[in-house]
Amino acid sequence: MIPGEIRVASAKFRDDLLNDTLPFWLDRSIDREYGGYFTAFDRDGRRLETDKAVWFQGRFAWMLATIAETVEPRNYWLERAKHGIDFLQRYCVDRDGRYFFLVTRDGQPLRKRRYVFSECFAAMAYAAYGKSAGSEDHCQMAIELFRDLRSHLGPNSFLEPKVNPGVRPMKSLASPMILIGVAQEIRKATGLVECTEVIEQCIDEIRTDFVKGDLACVLENVGKQGEVIETFDGRLINPGHSIELAWFLMEEARQRDLPELTALGIQILDWSLKLGWDKQYGGLYYFRDCHGFPCAEYWHDMKFWWPHAEAIIATLLAWRLTGEERYWSWHHKIYSWSYQHFADPEFGEWFGYLHRDGTLSSTIKGNQWKGPFHLPRMQFYCWQLLEEVIHAQPV
């Protein structure tokens, strides 16, 4: 690629973020009456329900507070981030300190789940807001929640497992992975020293127990000592999730100049693109089996928006860190496929769910799992990374 191409790409990410993705949500997501954000919308922005997904109170607040660090007018973004943060604090925490998963429009609790992802996204939001707004209180809340999360997600976690641990002890990649993501945010906002320690523990656990060199993949679920379990769950690979892990690791490597960690991220990216890319129709499969057996989940071969957003980041970062042209090619290939298939030029934002062959399965733009996170995060991250390239010495 030539410098001009990089400038065009950067401007496109910026433009898509600020003039397409964010306006789609900002125009209709903010509930001025009860606080918080709506997320359930059809393609044209028609609201499909008013229940509030707690993940997105944190995720969108995090995104807006992060943008406020970089994009003027700062107060515009901060005010909108605070809108979600206040709703989180006021309505989304149960008496035991655990967060809900779903609340009504006016903040009454509907569902609480075993997982602590709501808490993770809340911690990220508090951290980013604390930094952007210079609020010591919010930084402190983020740190407290992070310490609480360590006990839920760390090696001696007391999170209630789905499968009887007395009979089949298992652990999931999601736990150390999200903890890396949260720790990176807390460290960025507060400089908390223990974050790096937590990140290193998580990376060690992933490298030792989930990364399988002989199978050339990262498994989603393994035994307590990393044993491969010969069941549907035990053989499960989620290429989009592995690719997200790959760039979490490369980002850590970039921040701390750790070439071995870059190599691990690159390795995981290579495996996941090989396993995950659909050679017949293009796009990334949702699930694969580590032996090539069929998966048990119905939607295993569907193309979801978020693995593509993660792959656009990971390939760009791999190109940035290695300088290898093939990652720029992959980046371009995944970007093009995604914009051809997920983007909705008529009403903005991306569709979320395609059939294997790339045809549209659902016109939905948001529900409890799809909202303003993976897409705007990708656009923001890639924009910032390309700006860094533009302003750095020639690669």
Add this chain to the structure above:
Amino acid sequence: MIPGEIRVASAKFRDDLLNDTLPFWLDRSIDREYGGYFTAFDRDGRRLETDKAVWFQGRFAWMLATIAETVEPRNYWLERAKHGIDFLQRYCVDRDGRYFFLVTRDGQPLRKRRYVFSECFAAMAYAAYGKSAGSEDHCQMAIELFRDLRSHLGPNSFLEPKVNPGVRPMKSLASPMILIGVAQEIRKATGLVECTEVIEQCIDEIRTDFVKGDLACVLENVGKQGEVIETFDGRLINPGHSIELAWFLMEEARQRDLPELTALGIQILDWSLKLGWDKQYGGLYYFRDCHGFPCAEYWHDMKFWWPHAEAIIATLLAWRLTGEERYWSWHHKIYSWSYQHFADPEFGEWFGYLHRDGTLSSTIKGNQWKGPFHLPRMQFYCWQLLEEVIHAQPV
């Protein structure tokens, strides 16, 4: 249709059941070492895991015991039914009397769920086996479990709901519906008088609270008094489930000569075929929204095997009860589409999961949700119904 056509159709159902579907499972499902049935198989019968789905210990035992009533050699079927029943009793019941959802090959508990479907299928199995084998003990076990289920699934059920009942009280069609199915089996096996009372209560509840004339559909989830709840869950229609309900009602109407109930079943069938049939590609959608809004579930437009099996039964029974040619046409249309798309002439049985356009999504023949139940039940039911037509007075 002409009598010859009916004879051919009947022979085909019998042949498919006895020479295709059942051999697929009997050849590889029975675990002679640890007891019980395996269900996780790829298309060619390769076993994909050894965990045992508790639903299918009951469902397959029920199917085999039911066949033993009709097909010789009786002991062959009874022995194989007993195989699952013994495993159920020995390994699948927790100390509190509740049944597990998944156990290991050797019967150690892996998962227990909020729902009581494992218990329902166990009760059906005990009843059918009790009748076929003349075992008073098994009939008694069925009755006890059925009484226990009434308290879980009846109007004042104490089943823990997914959504906070203090904030949004809801109830699901699945509860009264499965109770009808279980009660019909217990009544057939034991003549227990209270079964009819339970069935009538369930039908009343369904008619009053779940059947929505103004929306021309049956809703899966409603408020405690049948209120329509304007959320994804509250608008959800499962056409295959509605069609299964339709034939449960018509079957009750047929057994007890209740023309009004036939009319209700027919009404529900008509609505569901209209809502559920994909005019572009054929086949039945998995989910629909009662206002035509998009559904939140990813697999909403996939074609699953079981709604088609239920629709083949329901349309045949509707034809039998009304004599209307259009139901024979529907029956033929759904039967043909299903055999063209789900059947696997090479290795037998049906595939389970197709994309909307009818192409194969997964080669899997069995997992925790697909096993020897909907397909062989359909083949058995339709065979028996057509035999009744052949031997009855002309319709």
